[in-house]
Amino acid sequence: MKLSVDKIQLFLAISFTFAICTQVQAQLNQSLIFAAPPPPADIGEPGKRAEAGSRGCGQDTNQALAAVPVKHLTALVPVYSKSELVFATAIAEHPSFWFYVPYSSSFAYGEFVLEDEAQNQSIYKTSLTSTPGVVSLGLPAKAAPLEIGKRYRWYFNIYCKKDNQIIANVEGYVKREQLNSTLKTQLAKATASQRVTLYAANGIWYDALSAAGELRRTNPQEQSWTALLQAIGLNDVATEPKVECCNLES
Secondary structure (H helix, E strand, O other): OHHHHHHHHHHHHHHHHHHHHHHHHHHHHHOOOOOOOOOOOOOOOOOEOEOOOOOOOOOOHHHHHHOOOOOOOEEOOOOEOOOOEOEEEEOOOOOEEEEEEOOOOOOEEEEEEEEEOOOOOEEEEEEEEOOOEEEEEEOOOOOOOOOEOOEEEEEEEEEEOOOOOEEEEEEEEEEEOOOOHHHHHHHHHOOHHHHHHHHHHOOOHHHHHHHHHHHHHHOOOOOHHHHHHHHOOOHHHOOOOEOOOOEEEO
């Protein structure tokens, strides 16, 4: 009898420990922390993460009213609150840039431009149309890879099809960093969700979000994507759907 009681106690202890670990892991996932790197001190214009207001498309009043979305065009990137600086890092040679686009392709189209910091050379430029939702613009393999230690500037503009005027725009900076050996080893041993946490903890935004985006695609119940966007104050677009049907024109 004593042996049976001991077994029961052991079973309960293991079950309790497992439940606690699961709860802690869930809490960690829900309160994912993004450790932003120190902001560069030598950037002039800070950029813009979200469009402050929505402008109508063309002169037709009915169309203009219908074209005003509830939410605004938003770049899915962190912003430094004191300076409003839109800056984030990547380790990928060809990172993906993510945006929430609230406009319909029936009256508007987008254009993404990546330039060197001096704005002397266009690294990549593409146009796209899509239905409202989150879009991912991956820098294609044919484009020049981002150089380690170099800073680039990106722009994403929304144009009205009727008059080709800009009705919304966001802009910011990206810098490619060297992947250190310690983090490289940790990433090699990590699970998909752990990679998101590792990237975030090391301030590597673009790779963290892309990893979270892939997790969201393969497992809609996974919370890394939502937790990561909430960590940088983008609660309002954290649950918006990913648009898979973007038409890209390079």
